[in-house]
Amino acid sequence: MSGPTRFSLAGLTCRYGGSVALRDVSMEIPASGVTAFIGPSGCGKSTILRCLNRMNDVVPGFTCTGQVLLDGEDIYTPTTDPVSVRRRVGMVFQRSNPFPSSVFDNVAYGLRLNHGLSRAALELKVEEVLRAAGLWEEVKDRLGTTASMLSGGQQQRLCIARALAVEPEVLLFDEPASALDPISTERVEELVLELGKKLTVVIVTHNLQQASRVADRTAFFLLGRLVEYAPTVELFTNPRREQTEAYVSGRFG
Numbered sequence: 001m002s003g004p005t006r007f008s009l010a011g012l013t014c015r016y017g018g019s020v021a022l023r024d025v026s027m028e029i030p031a032s033g034v035t036a037f038i039g040p041s042g043c044g045k046s047t048i049l050r051c052l053n054r055m056n057d058v059v060p061g062f063t064c065t066g067q068v069l070l071d072g073e074d075i076y077t078p079t080t081d082p083v084s085v086r087r088r089v090g091m092v093f094q095r096s097n098p099f100p101s102s103v104f105d106n107v108a109y110g111l112r113l114n115h116g117l118s119r120a121a122l123e124l125k126v127e128e129v130l131r132a133a134g135l136w137e138e139v140k141d142r143l144g145t146t147a148s149m150l151s152g153g154q155q156q157r158l159c160i161a162r163a164l165a166v167e168p169e170v171l172l173f174d175e176p177a178s179a180l181d182p183i184s185t186e187r188v189e190e191l192v193l194e195l196g197k198k199l200t201v202v203i204v205t206h207n208l209q210q211a212s213r214v215a216d217r218t219a220f221f222l223l224g225r226l227v228e229y230a231p232t233v234e235l236f237t238n239p240r241r242e243q244t245e246a247y248v249s250g251r252f253g
């Protein structure tokens with residue numbers, strides 16, 4: 001797998017209380033393109049995704065050993081500020097969770113955190129980010145509307161816009177389309193593909209077709225272990241492990 005590496009994981013093991021959720025995972029995630037995590041429910045996909053921006057820190061009883069390097073730097077040293085990690089590594093969840101404020105303010109929130117922008121500059125930047133999230137045309141006449149008035153698919157794209165506003169290097173998606181209708185799903189998939197050209201994108205999905213549509217490479221997990229990690233086409237058409245073969249051909253999961 002070519003190009004610069006964004007994440008380098010070595011011997012990553014995660015526990016919730018006493019029970020192991022992820023076992024000894026080592027892998028490299030390239031900076032460019034889209035990487036998908038697939039596998040049956042409970043195999044550890046969300047756990048590993050949340051390790052990439054220290055989102056697990058807030059889960060009671062969570063501990064991990066091993067190493068996660070972001071651009072060559074360990075993000076789990078005692079002096080690392082998890083907030084600064086999360087600014088570089090944004091996240092979009094399964095259920096869209098816009099703030100209970102206007103469309104404009106949802107996006108402006110992140111911009112205000114990072115820059116001392118004038119009102120005019122802020123407005124321009126909000127437009128730019130909403131365009132990048134493929135939402136501008138649909139909301140430009142109702143920027144003052146409460147975000148919860150938007151459709152589910154629009155709310156999800158608003159959350160993507162909000163995440164983009166702080167200009168992350170990486171965007172993590174945990175089943176971003178599983179609560180959406182097919183058309184909204186397609187919009188989100190197009191966006192994932194588009195964003196993968198500019199930043200590092202990692203997506204967890206239950207939908208194997210979705211992984212094959214959007215991901216350059218795919219990692220298959222089973223019972224907390226990384227079973228196989230390969231270019232997506234290879235993993236789906238010519239898997240090397242029997243367990244992968246069984247999963248991608250729909251025999252379980």
Ligand SMILES: Nc1ncnc2c1ncn2[C@@H]1O[C@H](COP(=O)(O)OP(=O)(O)OP(=O)(O)O)[C@@H](O)[C@H]1O
Nearest residue numbers: 016020021039040041042043044045046047048059
């Ligand atoms: N907050 C938590 N507290 C305790 N155990 C947890 C917690 N979150 C996850 N686990 C456990 O860790 C294991 C991996 O869970 P994880 O959520 O990472 O799986 P997943 O692959 O994302 O599953 P799904 O496809 O259902 O979302 C499971 O056994 C799960 O029960």
Ligand SMILES: [Mg+2]
Nearest residue numbers: 045046047174
């Ligand atoms: Mg999950």
